[in-house]
Amino acid sequence: xxxxxxxxxxxxxxxxxxxxxxxxxxxxxxxxxxxxxxxxxxxxxxxxxxxxxxxxxxxxxxxxxxxxxxxxxxxxxxxxxxxxxxxxxxxxxxxxxxxxxxxxxxxxxxxxxxxxxxxxxxxxxxxxxxxxxxxxxxxxxxxxxxxxxxxxxxxxxxxxxxxxxxxxxxxxxxxxxxxxxxxxxxxxxxxxxxxxxxxxxxxxxxxxxxxxxxxxxxxxxxxxxxxxxxxxxxxxxxxxxxxxxxxxxxxxxxxxxxxxxxxxxxxxxxxxxxxxxxxxxxxxxxxxxxxxxxxxxxxxxxxxxxxxxxxxxxxxxxxxxxxxxxxxxxxxxxxxxxxxxxxxxxxxxxxxxx
Amino acid sequence: xxxxxxxxxxxxxxxxxxxxxxxxxxxxxxxxxxxxxxxxxxxxxxxxxxxxxxxxxxxxxxxxxxxxxxxxxxxxxxxxxxxxxxxxxxxxxxxxxxxxxxxxxxxxxxxxxxxxxxxxxxxxxxxxxxxxxxxxxxxxxxxxxxxxxxxxxxxxxxxxxxxxxxxxxxxxxxxxxxxxxxxxxxxxxxxxxxxxxxxxxxxxxxxxxxxxxxxxxxxxxxxxxxxxxxxxxxxxxxxxxxxxxxxxxxxxxxxxxxxxxxxxxxxxxxxxxxxxxxxxxxxxxxxxxxxxxxxxxxxxxxxxxxxxxxxxxxxxxxxxxxxxxxxxxxxxxxxxxxxxxxxxxxxxxxxxxx
DNA sequence: ATGAAAGCGCTAACAG
DNA sequence: CTGTTAGCGCTTTCAT
Numbered sequence: 003x004x005x006x007x008x009x010x011x012x013x014x015x016x017x018x019x020x021x022x023x024x025x026x027x028x029x030x031x032x033x034x035x036x037x038x039x040x041x042x043x044x045x046x047x048x049x050x051x052x053x054x055x056x057x058x059x060x061x062x063x064x065x066x067x068x069x070x071x072x073x074x075x076x077x078x079x080x081x082x083x084x085x086x087x088x089x090x091x092x093x094x095x096x097x098x099x100x101x102x103x104x105x106x107x108x109x110x111x112x113x114x115x116x117x118x119x120x121x122x123x124x125x126x127x128x129x130x131x132x133x134x135x136x137x138x139x140x141x142x143x144x145x146x147x148x149x150x151x152x153x154x155x156x157x158x159x160x161x162x163x164x165x166x167x168x169x170x171x172x173x174x175x176x177x178x179x180x181x182x183x184x185x186x187x188x189x190x191x192x193x194x195x196x197x198x199x200x201x202x203x204x205x206x207x208x209x210x211x212x213x214x215x216x217x218x219x220x221x222x223x224x225x226x227x228x229x230x231x232x233x234x235x236x237x238x239x240x241x242x243x244x245x246x247x248x249x250x251x252x253x254x255x256x257x258x259x260x261x262x263x264x265x266x267x268x269x270x271x272x273x274x275x276x277x278x279x280x281x282x283x284x285x286x287x288x289x290x291x292x293x294x295x296x297x298x299x300x301x302x303x304x305x306x307x308x309x310x311x312x313x314x315x316x317x318x319x320x321x322x323x324x325x326x327x328x329x330x331x332x333x334x335x336x337x338x339x340x341x342x343x344x345x346x347x348x349x350x351x352x353x354x355x356x
Numbered sequence: 357x358x359x360x361x362x363x364x365x366x367x368x369x370x371x372x373x374x375x376x377x378x379x380x381x382x383x384x385x386x387x388x389x390x391x392x393x394x395x396x397x398x399x400x401x402x403x404x405x406x407x408x409x410x411x412x413x414x415x416x417x418x419x420x421x422x423x424x425x426x427x428x429x430x431x432x433x434x435x436x437x438x439x440x441x442x443x444x445x446x447x448x449x450x451x452x453x454x455x456x457x458x459x460x461x462x463x464x465x466x467x468x469x470x471x472x473x474x475x476x477x478x479x480x481x482x483x484x485x486x487x488x489x490x491x492x493x494x495x496x497x498x499x500x501x502x503x504x505x506x507x508x509x510x511x512x513x514x515x516x517x518x519x520x521x522x523x524x525x526x527x528x529x530x531x532x533x534x535x536x537x538x539x540x541x542x543x544x545x546x547x548x549x550x551x552x553x554x555x556x557x558x559x560x561x562x563x564x565x566x567x568x569x570x571x572x573x574x575x576x577x578x579x580x581x582x583x584x585x586x587x588x589x590x591x592x593x594x595x596x597x598x599x600x601x602x603x604x605x606x607x608x609x610x611x612x613x614x615x616x617x618x619x620x621x622x623x624x625x626x627x628x629x630x631x632x633x634x635x636x637x638x639x640x641x642x643x644x645x646x647x648x649x650x651x652x653x654x655x656x657x658x659x660x661x662x663x664x665x666x667x668x669x670x671x672x673x674x675x676x677x678x679x680x681x682x683x684x685x686x687x688x689x690x691x692x693x694x695x696x697x698x699x700x701x702x703x704x705x706x707x708x709x710x
Numbered sequence: 711a712t713g714a715a716a717g718c719g720c721t722a723a724c725a726g
Numbered sequence: 727c728t729g730t731t732a733g734c735g736c737t738t739t740c741a742t
Contacts, residue, residue: 007719018729023721033727055474056413056718060734064412075440082436086429089455096452098475101443120409121452226640252640260641262616281433283637286580287605288613294547361735373715377737386711411735414718 011180015045022046022262026053059122066097068309069118070148071139072129073083074106079280080298081131084149087302088127095310099127115141116218125309129302130278133195144312144320149298149304157321160312162304164296165325166196171246172330173275173294177245178211181338182273186217186243188232188253190224197224202276204247217243229256243274244339251280254291254335266270268283269337279331297328361378371398376400380407399691413476420451422663423472425493426483428460429484433634434652435485438503441656442481449664453481463511469495479663481658487517487549498666498674502659503652511675514666516658518650519679520550526684527629527648532565535692536627540571542586542607546579551578551603554631558601569659571597578603583610586600591618598693599627605634608645608689623691633685644687651682 012022017038024030026041034042040079045051059065070088075081085101100123102114117142118126126141130150131155138145138152148163155161162348177185187204189197201218208216219235221228229248233256236246249255252275268274268289276284279295304326309316361450366376371392377397388396399405413419425444429435439455446453454477456468472480473495480495484504489581492506492513493500501515509515531539541558543551562570573589575582583602587610590600608630615622622628622643631640633649642655658678665672 008721009719019719020721020730021728026723026742030727038728052470052474054414054719055475056410056419056476057734058721060408060414060736061719061721063734075436079433079436082429082433082439085439086457089457098456098471100452101455102441102447102666103440104450119454122408122410218390224574226642230642255640256642258490259616262613277681280636282606282634283640286609286637288580288584288610289593363735374714374734374738375712381737384711389711392711411718412737414720415735415737417718471740507742 006051008051008053008267011042011045011049011051012245015041016048017042019313026051031079040144046056049301052298053135054099057064059185062198063122064124067121067123068099068125068313069095069114069123070099070101070127070129070282071111071114071118072101072131073111074131076101076105078131080278080296084129084131084302087146087299087304088129088306089302091303091306092310095307097267097306097310099306110217111139112216115139119143120345124313131168135195144309146190146305146309149301151323155321158303160320160322160324162260162301162308162324164196164298164301165327166199166205167203168325168327169277169294169296170200170205171207171262172327173277174204174207174216174248175210175294176332177273177275177328177336178207178214180245180336182245183211183214184241184243184245185214185216185337186219186236186239186246187299188229188236188248188257189218190232190249191220191222192224200238200249207244219223220313221253225252226256226259230260231256233257233260233321237261243272244269245252245275245336248274248276251278251284251291254265254293255283255287258287258291268335271340273336273339279328284331285333287335289335294330294331297326300328360405361540362405365396365399365403365405368403371396372504376579380405386673392693398554399446413429416477418667419474419476421475421477422446422451422453422479422481422660422667423468423474423475423477424455424481424483425465425637426455426457426485428466428485429457430459432485432630434650437652437665438485438656441653441658442483442502442660443656444653445657445660446664449658449661451664453660465493469493473497478667480704481659481663483659487520489549489646494498500659503655505677509675509677510627514659514662514674514676514678515680516655516662518652518655519681520553520681521557521560522632522681523648523650524554524559526557526572526681527559527601527631528558528561529564530684530686531601531627531629531690532568534599534627534690536599536600537568537693538571538595539568539594540573540590540600542583542590542600542602542611543572543574544582544603544607545574546578551662552601569703575607578604580610580613583607584614585610586612587611587678591615591620595692597626597668599629602628602630605630605638605645605647608647608678609637609641612645615654619660622689624674625694627693629690638685641689646690648684649682651680655680661704669694 104110125144129148151161219232221232276293279293284291284293366373458464479498484503505515573586575586630647633647638645638647
């Protein structure tokens with residue numbers, strides 16, 4: 003849009019367009035003399051030359067642009083982090099990304115892919131908004147799957163998902179290390195990959211310690227109400243667990259309110275650990291919630307970097323299946339269990355009252 | 357990428373590329389005969405022709421792409437909605453958007469604008485992540501400001517911001533209509549546009565009702581801890597307010613815990629209303645929080661639609677300053693004040709205890 | 711009503 | 727070492 007073209011730069015420097023092009027792209031080794039190169043550079047600087055990438059793309063066939071097709075971004079507050087990771091990774095390597103959210107509609111997915119093709123994107127990232135198994139789209143260009151994977155890898159596409167198992171393991175390990183031996187897991191009934199894998203990781207860690215015991219309580223839903231529901235059951239158990247691991251931070255939030263109503267205190271009487279490290283929630287609870295975070299930003303970045311790797315270097319491995327573990331963010335909701343094992347307000351009082 | 361070019365379609369249909377181009381874009385009125393037009397369309401369909409937008413852009417000078425430069429997306433969970441609104445609006449009109457987040461760095465902003473220019477974007481949206489006053493960038497193309505505005509409109513750019521005043525007014529009005537007359541406003545000390553305007557709207561509404569009274573309590577911070585801080589003061593007031601309006605949902609969350617600790621119940625003993633309608637927080641609190649929502653999605657969409665309007669129709673008004681009001685989302689945290697005005701657990705017990 | 715030709719700005723062969 | 731030539735695929739005068 004600046005309007006100054008390569009031809010003008012070449013004229014100003016007194017060389018041909020070809021030479022100017024080579025010099026400015028740093029491909030003039032053994033071509034332009036130092037003198038010529040210098041003239042080109044100053045001419046470009048003087049005129050404020052900026053290459054027209056549209057023209058370059060038309061000629062070279064590469065746009066340095068990737069399309070990101072997301073299934074349904076509206077359903078989760080973590081989507082933003084994933085997209086941000088993707089954008090940033092692209093930007094850092096001089097690439098850009100087009101994002102289209104299909105809102106769950108297959109028809110839009112098809113149109114989006116056609117749209118990407120028309121704009122000559124070099125590759126595609128297909129993103130789900132929570133960990134699941136999908137069939138990879140086949141748009142006739144390299145594809146990377148983000149927060150989802152193929153049931154059985156076809157060997158054609160790479161994918162990155164969160165390491166849910168490690169998350170569950172980490173949470174349990176943290177509680178065990180603090181000395182907890184009787185640990186409740188507040189789960190939710192919805193059947194999905196994350197729920198199952200987190201539970202597996204949790205159980206794996208507990209099985210590590212001989213005298214440790216895992217108790218599972220299942221609620222209908224993974225929201226705060228579900229957390230209340232499961233926590234009421236957990237408090238009724240005898241002896242009462244000294245720590246609870248919640249499937250989501252929202253469930254932990256519900257658990258908090260039940261615990262408060264029972265006259266118990268966190269972490270003095272009972273420790274709580276959540277999952278998701280949900281911004282503005284985990285850190286806002288009183289006391290702030292210890293939680294396992296899923297590496298959404300990193301996953302977004304990984305997907306784009308992987309894609310660019312194969313795009314820029316055609317014999318970079320095309321089918322890596324990666325699981326990325328997230329950190330445990332320790333806050334104030336976990337402490338060692340009381341030495342005495344005081345029973346506090348006892349379980350029978352743990353009724354809801356609304 | 358399909359590889360089918362216009363020339364091939366033309367050949368297949370037995371016409372010239374020019375004719376094919378005109379026909380396929382629907383500009384062949386009074387040009388191609390019905391027969392020719394039909395041949396072109398079937399040829400295109402048979403070959404699966406898709407126009408190469410890169411080539412079209414190079415020739416026509418327009419890319420149907422806009423650049424969205426955001427100051428710092430990481431700082432808020434609402435950013436995602438705004439960007440989604442922008443993307444969707446663009447998609448619905450056949451446009452795409454490049455997003456770059458500058459992370460607050462001016463140097464990146466400059467580079468982003470250059471990058472957009474090189475890719476020939478047709479216009480720019482400049483977005484802040486919370487309502488503020490800025491100086492508009494001048495990239496040599498039409499600009500729309502999103503969630504920010506110029507101190508004094510230069511007449512060159514349009515802008516859209518949330519109607520904070522209306523939000524404060526709506527919240528207060530809702531409480532007044534339920535019969536509340538003594539209403540606390542839990543504010544936070546950080547000085548910014550949103551805080552000031554919401555307070556003004558709130559006070560305006562209260563001033564509407566002769567015997568109504570507004571009490572303001574200011575905390576250091578707009579998070580849950582700040583909410584606790586301000587709520588403790590509010591409960592100490594005598595007579596105790598029957599309703600509180602919180603500057604943010606997070607503050608409301610803090611207020612909830614103080615209220616519970618004081619042995620009071622929401623909404624029976626005291627009504628609470630928040631601001632932001634923060635997903636996974638407002639709806640997850642117990643009881644669910646009534647809150648005023650800011651129309652982030654709509655603002656994102658407005659900005660892009662406005663920009664495309666002036667891009668597609670050059671005499672569309674170029675400098676509209678718009679404020680968009682958001683809805684009040686009524687949940688269960690508000691009820692009419694108690695007829696008797698029962699004092700419940702009295703104010704002196706409202707101490708924190710951690 | 712239609713085709714020929716020029717050219718958007720750049721890159722990549724090919725000559726010299 | 728450097729310049730010339732030929733397009734990438736499309737749109738748009740300008741002839742016919």
